[in-house]
Amino acid sequence: MSESPKKFYLTTPIYYVNARPHIGHAYSTIAADVIARRHRLLGDDTFFLTGTDEHGQKVQRSAEKAGIPPQQFADQVSKTFSDLWARMGMTNDDYIRTTDERHKRGVQKLWKHLEERGAIYLSSYTGQYSVGEEMFIDGPPGTIGPDGKPTETVTEENYFFKLSEYQLPVINLIESGELHIQPETTRNEVLSFLRGNVAAELTQVYDREPPRLDAEDPQKIAENEGKVARSTAGHNYVPGALKDLSISRTTFNWGIPVPGNEKHVIYVWLDALANYMTAVGYGSDDPAEIAKFEKYWPADLHLVGKEITRFHCVYWPAFLLAAGLPLPKSVVANGWLLFEDSKMSKSRGNVVRTETILDAFGSLLPKPAPTTADTGVSPADIKNNTADEKNQPANERINKADNGISSGLQPTESTPTQTGALAPGISDEAWKRQQDLFASDVIRYFLLREIPFGQDGSFSFDALVQRYNSDLANGYGNLVSRTLNLIVQYCSSTYVYGRRSGAAIPPLRTIENAAYLQFSPQLRELAEATEQASERNLGAFEFGKALETIWNLVARTDAFISETAPWKLLKEISSAENTESYDQLTDQHGKALIRLEDILYTASESIRIITALLYPFLPNTTAKVWKQLGFETHIEQAARNGELKNLKWGGLKPGTKLGTLAPIFPRAPKELIQTMTDAESNNTPVPTPSKFIDEKTTHTSPITEDPTHPAAPPRAISPDAATPSVGGSHAITTERPDTPSHTEAPASGVFANAAAQSDIPDTPQIAIDDFVKIDLRVAQIVVAERIPKADKLLRLEVDLGYEKRQILSGIAEWYTPEDLLGRRIVIIANLAPRKMRGLESHGMLLAASHGENGKPVLATFGEDIALGSRLR
Ligand code: MSP
Numbered sequence: 104m105s106e107s108p109k110k111f112y113l114t115t116p117i118y119y120v121n122a123r124p125h126i127g128h129a130y131s132t133i134a135a136d137v138i139a140r141r142h143r144l145l146g147d148d149t150f151f152l153t154g155t156d157e158h159g160q161k162v163q164r165s166a167e168k169a170g171i172p173p174q175q176f177a178d179q180v181s182k183t184f185s186d187l188w189a190r191m192g193m194t195n196d197d198y199i200r201t202t203d204e205r206h207k208r209g210v211q212k213l214w215k216h217l218e219e220r221g222a223i224y225l226s227s228y229t230g231q232y233s234v235g236e237e238m239f240i241d242g243p244p245g246t247i248g249p250d251g252k253p254t255e256t257v258t259e260e261n262y263f264f265k266l267s268e269y270q271l272p273v274i275n276l277i278e279s280g281e282l283h284i285q286p287e288t289t290r291n292e293v294l295s296f297l298r299g300n301v302a303a304e305l306t307q308v309y310d311r312e313p314p315r316l317d318a319e320d321p322q323k324i325a326e327n328e329g330k331v332a333r334s335t336a337g338h339n340y341v342p343g344a345l346k347d348l349s350i351s352r353t354t355f356n357w358g359i360p361v362p363g364n365e366k367h368v369i370y371v372w373l374d375a376l377a378n379y380m381t382a383v384g385y386g387s388d389d390p391a392e393i394a395k396f397e398k399y400w401p402a403d404l405h406l407v408g409k410e411i412t413r414f415h416c417v418y419w420p421a422f423l424l425a426a427g428l429p430l431p432k433s434v435v436a437n438g439w440l441l442f443e444d445s446k447m448s449k450s451r452g453n454v455v456r457t458e459t460i461l462d463a464f465g466s467l468l469p470k471p472a473p474t475t476a477d478t479g480v481s482p483a484d485i486k487n488n489t490a491d492e493k494n495q496p497a498n499e500r501i502n503k504a505d506n507g508i509s510s511g512l513q514p515t516e517s518t519p520t521q522t523g524a525l526a527p528g529i530s531d532e533a534w535k536r537q538q539d540l541f542a543s544d545v546i547r548y549f550l551l552r553e554i555p556f557g558q559d560g561s562f563s564f565d566a567l568v569q570r571y572n573s574d575l576a577n578g579y580g581n582l583v584s585r586t587l588n589l590i591v592q593y594c595s596s597t598y599v600y601g602r603r604s605g606a607a608i609p610p611l612r613t614i615e616n617a618a619y620l621q622f623s624p625q626l627r628e629l630a631e632a633t634e635q636a637s638e639r640n641l642g643a644f645e646f647g648k649a650l651e652t653i654w655n656l657v658a659r660t661d662a663f664i665s666e667t668a669p670w671k672l673l674k675e676i677s678s679a680e681n682t683e684s685y686d687q688l689t690d691q692h693g694k695a696l697i698r699l700e701d702i703l704y705t706a707s708e709s710i711r712i713i714t715a716l717l718y719p720f721l722p723n724t725t726a727k728v729w730k731q732l733g734f735e736t737h738i739e740q741a742a743r744n745g746e747l748k749n750l751k752w753g754g755l756k757p758g759t760k761l762g763t764l765a766p767i768f769p770r771a772p773k774e775l776i777q778t779m780t781d782a783e784s785n786n787t788p789v790p791t792p793s794k795f796i797d798e799k800t801t802h803t804s805p806i807t808e809d810p811t812h813p814a815a816p817p818r819a820i821s822p823d824a825a826t827p828s829v830g831g832s833h834a835i836t837t838e839r840p841d842t843p844s845h846t847e848a849p850a851s852g853v854f855a856n857a858a859a860q861s862d863i864p865d866t867p868q869i870a871i872d873d874f875v876k877i878d879l880r881v882a883q884i885v886v887a888e889r890i891p892k893a894d895k896l897l898r899l900e901v902d903l904g905y906e907k908r909q910i911l912s913g914i915a916e917w918y919t920p921e922d923l924l925g926r927r928i929v930i931i932a933n934l935a936p937r938k939m940r941g942l943e944s945h946g947m948l949l950a951a952s953h954g955e956n957g958k959p960v961l962a963t964f965g966e967d968i969a970l971g972s973r974l975r
Pocket of ligand 1: 115116117118119127128130131156375376378406407408409410411437438439440441
């Protein structure tokens with residue numbers, strides 16, 4: 104009998120509804136989502152909770168200002184949080200609101216329980232109350248509270264919780280490690296506070312003092328009276344430094360009434376902290392809920408912002424100890440996201456909205472124009488994540504359809520064909536979903552890579568775009584595109600690690616064949632070491648370090664391809680193409696073939712491991728790559744099946760059919776920085792992605808999005824009869840003005856117009872980001888030959904420096920092969936491959952159309968230029 108899985112219950116703070124979500128809130132939720140996904144893939148029965156904190160004076164006042172009842176106000180703002188999490192593909196299993204009946208019932212039960220156990224008493228108290236922070240502050244009337252606003256003098260008959268009785272128990276709990284607190288600095292701060300050593304540890308966090316009924320400085324007490332005691336672990340502390348806590352209010356009524364004394368509402372922090380239990384069934388009589396509570400409580404991890412650690416590490420354990428309930432196992436604090444050097448917060452007005460980034464990065468995936476090709480999109484994709492579904496907890500969305508595999512959490516990609524459109528026929532809504540999830544991955548990566556978890560870090564749009572381009576577009580994205588395209592070009596368009604196309608030579612190599620396993624032991628060792636390091640770091644919440652080690656493997660794999668230069672082997676193999684069996688391969692050919700296959704297998708296997716390790720961080724992009732690698736199981740399902748843990752080298756099976764290649768991370772133009780800055784400074788939403796899409800699809804030649812990767816439909820360039828083009832290998836010409844044309848691109852000198860009067864461009868404007876999608880490269884023609892029975896077509900081989908490739912070009916009427924040999928020309932390197940006359944063409948030459956009959960004149964250079972240089 105198999106053991107039942109370990110449970111893992113983790114929570115985020117529940118967010119106040121007095122402000123709309125910003126990127127700081129997203130930061131905490133993202134970290135939690137990464138952890139939840141990691142635990143699911145480890146096989147743990149994971150429960151991930153988030154929600155909103157809706158009671159208290161602050162919310163009541165905000166609602167009054169808005170002129171609506173507090174419940175309506177809370178409903179509206181809470182929805183902006185839940186909508187955002189759904190938009191970002193968060194996999195929270197529940198979404199708790201403190202205005203939920205289940206929660207109110209649970210809080211009242213906890214109160215009664217504490218009262219019955221003698222932990223609560225009634226007394227009166229006068230003090231300075233910070234409304235913004237919902238707490239009493241030490242100081243004279245008018246003291247400035249932690250929220251920067253003057254406190255209010257409040258005299259109240261209050262219920263008090265006997266916090267003072269829990270000073271030593273909580274110190275012992277933390278010192279023994281029974282309650283783990285991370286980072287170390289936070290643990291020290293909490294302990295220092297508990298021990299009464301306040302003077303030595305004054306930090307920003309300690310601006311937020313709980314009410315002190317005894318005005319005397321605890322340190323003074325210690326000095327004057329020598330009242331220092333020792334904890335079980337032998338550390339000094341000042342008994343009496345922790346004071347009882349006021350846990351009810353009578354000055355406002357937006358809260359949960361104290362059972363039996365409805366004049367009082369329960370202190371918002373007692374109310375809020377209890378969410379962690381009420382969400383998993385505490386307070387319910389329903390047997391299923393009771394079983395749920397028994398299963399999941401106590402929480403394994405409370406992930407919180409560093410400013411609320413005292414509530415989670417002092418008050419919360421004390422409440423639970425007093426109630427005789429099990430204690431959470433760990434509290435891990437994230438640092439603050441700073442913007443313009445101070446903590447992002449609504450009151451400072453320096454927030455960055457997550458939606459701004461989602462919109463801007465989502466626009467990098469413009470929806471391609473539909474074609475008449477087979478749509479390849481299932482109805483499930485199109486109805487994917489309706490507005491209603493978004494408001495549901497992720498677990499319900501998962502259960503609803505296909506375990507979340509074809510809808511809900513993960514978009515099912517369209518299934519473009521190499522010759523078809525990227526997402527033909529996909530609905531706007533489904534495409535927008537893809538854009539959001541793509542952009543969500545970008546945010547996840549950036550925040551967790553850029554800022555060491557637990558420390559404060561600055562957020563900037565500049566850094567975001569820069570990291571995106573360097574690590575995602577040029578790093579992981581480029582590696583995947585490069586490798587898989589090499590397989591398509593050099594082996595076969597359909598099979599990985601199989602045979603070069605056409606050769607019917609059984610048997611396909613099997614994984615047992617030592618050749619596959621021995622080619623690059625170094626890369627294999629590095630991949631295995633990377634898995635261990637990344638798992639260790641992730642387990643320790645060192646997200647940045649985990650990503651760093653994975654990126655080291657990305658860089659090594661990329662270097663491996665460059666060093667082994669598979670394109671050099673291609674030539675050796677080419678002449679053996681018609682060989683009927685391995686026996687007929689010469690030694691040299693045979694070795695080259697094995698080597699080529701091994702190189703591509705090794706690189707792909709490394710990518711598989713990278714992709715599996717990246718899944719918790721980039722769940723949406725890795726799903727695409729997983730599919731491209733040829734796995735039929737969705738990565739989400741693979742995670743649940745345990746296929747993403749204990750990764751062993753050799754997981755890719757030779758002969759696996761590659762999935763359809765498609766763009767992964769299109770490069771981001773610098774303009775995106777301005778777009779986001781403008782959107783924030785105007786505080787108006789950036790144009791919705793669908794607006795962007797419309798503009799783009801009508802104005803742009805539908806050239807493939809990923810400059811590193813040929814995947815767009817070959818109809819990219821107008822098959823205008825006037826252009827000297829054959830099949831997919833057109834020379835670019837100045838086209839008819841009504842045709843989306845490349846001549847309108849910025850004056851780089853590349854798109855030289857032969858100045859035919861009829862060609863005066865009145866083509867629509869494009870944005871620079873449309874232009875940068877075209878990967879224009881310098882190449883040298885090294886082979887040029889006629890193709891039998893094709894009058895217009897020449898077969899060329901061009902050298903790009905980093906690889907050689909075959910291009911078929913319809914210029915035979917104007918150029919002889921001899922004219923072309925050795926010429927340095929410009930090609931579009933990221934055009935989707937296309938088959939003509941049984942041969943594949945991988946790119947297109949650039950030429951201007953000259954004279955009445957449109958003679959193509961190849962673009963060349965007057966100066967020396969290195970092969971592979973990019974034209975910008
Ligand atoms: N409602 C309380 C928490 C109750 S938990 C029982 C609260 N809410 S909050 O909306 O003000 O902020 C909650 C959390 O949001 C922070 O603890 C932190 O996790 C996250 N962040 C809010 N602003 C942030 C930054 N600028 N930077 C990083 N995290 C931020 O406190």
